[in-house]
Amino acid sequence: MMHTRYVIAAYVIGVGLLLGYGLLLWLEGRRLSRRQRKNGGGR
Amino acid sequence: MAGQRNWAWGGFIAVTMASLAAALLMAWQAPDDIEQGVMQKIFYVHLPLAINAFLACLTVFIASLGYLWQRRSWWDDLGAAGARVAVLLCTGVLLTGMIWARSAWNTWWAWTPRLTFSLMLWLLYVVYLMIRTSIESPQRRAVVAAVYGLSAFLDVPLVWLSARLIRDPFHPANVHLATTAMKITLVVWFVPVTLISAGLVVARFNLNRRVREDERNTAAETVPTGNVRVSGGIA
Numbered sequence: 001m002m003h004t005r006y007v008i009a010a011y012v013i014g015v016g017l018l019l020g021y022g023l024l025l026w027l028e029g030r031r032l033s034r035r036q037r038k039n040g041g042g043r
Numbered sequence: 044m045a046g047q048r049n050w051a052w053g054g055f056i057a058v059t060m061a062s063l064a065a066a067l068l069m070a071w072q073a074p075d076d077i078e079q080g081v082m083q084k085i086f087y088v089h090l091p092l093a094i095n096a097f098l099a100c101l102t103v104f105i106a107s108l109g110y111l112w113q114r115r116s117w118w119d120d121l122g123a124a125g126a127r128v129a130v131l132l133c134t135g136v137l138l139t140g141m142i143w144a145r146s147a148w149n150t151w152w153a154w155t156p157r158l159t160f161s162l163m164l165w166l167l168y169v170v171y172l173m174i175r176t177s178i179e180s181p182q183r184r185a186v187v188a189a190v191y192g193l194s195a196f197l198d199v200p201l202v203w204l205s206a207r208l209i210r211d212p213f214h215p216a217n218v219h220l221a222t223t224a225m226k227i228t229l230v231v232w233f234v235p236v237t238l239i240s241a242g243l244v245v246a247r248f249n250l251n252r253r254v255r256e257d258e259r260n261t262a263a264e265t266v267p268t269g270n271v272r273v274s275g276g277i278a
Contacts, residue, residue: 002146003080003081003082003146004081006082006085006142006143006145006146007081007082007084007085009142010085010088010089010138010139010142010143011069011085011088013135013138013139013142014088014089014092014135014138014139015062015088017131017134017135017138018131018132018135018236018239018240018243019239021128021131021243022239022242022243022246025243025246025247025250026246028250029246029249029250029253032250032253032254032257035257036257039261
């Protein structure tokens with residue numbers, strides 16, 4: 001049981017890091033789009 | 044724009060399906076290892092993370108070479124994107140490796156050659172990112188980062204070869220997968236991890252380009268005529 005917890009923790013960290021960074025990039029992209037719209041320029 | 048959105052949706056569906064398949068295979072299909080038991084299953088995420096970390100480092104290396112050759116900001120943005128993803132993947136490799144070590148060898152960390160070189164790799168790319176934020180001039184930053192990016196890559200073969208050339212009491216050079224189900228599970232795990240890693244590099248690169256363009260537009264609007272200000276670029 002203890003070992004299963006370690007395995008789950010490893011997968012949560014491994015996959016979570018990737019997905020978490022993806023989410024961060026998505027939010028950053030949205031923030032940039034909003035700023036560009038506000039300034040009246042951009043794409 | 045619509046094409047880009049279709050690509051994003053296609054990628055999302057592919058990643059979700061591959062992740063589900065990989066998770067199901069890992070949980071129910073792949074048997075426990077005879078020696079290490081259930082702990083060995085960490086290997087299915089650990090190795091794809093490590094190989095993709097090497098690929099991200101290779102991206103930085105190629106981008107650095109490209110920048111020094113052509114001096115285009117495109118390469119610099121690619122290098123910056125690759126380095127961020129390399130740090131992220133190296134962090135994943137180190138953490139999953141530490142959890143595996145804790146349960147398999149009863150220690151979180153041992154200063155063995157492969158572990159030491161892996162930590163060095165992580166540090167080298169963290170320093171790469173620090174160098175980028177510490178240099179104000181975009182051109183100078185790009186050149187210094189490119190030269191550093193080339194030399195940092197030298198650690199990748201050291202990580203790869205260390206467990207093979209130097210005797211390592213903990214980290215094995217190769218992990219033997221006894222059954223076909225184990226081998227299939229490992230191959231399937233490469234799909235989502237590689238897709239997500241590549242997607243992250245592309246997404247970060249696109250964002251870097253947009254930020255650079257945005258800064259260029261802002262500079263063009265604010266700087267009075269007669270003064271030429273160069274584009275900011277990505278730290």
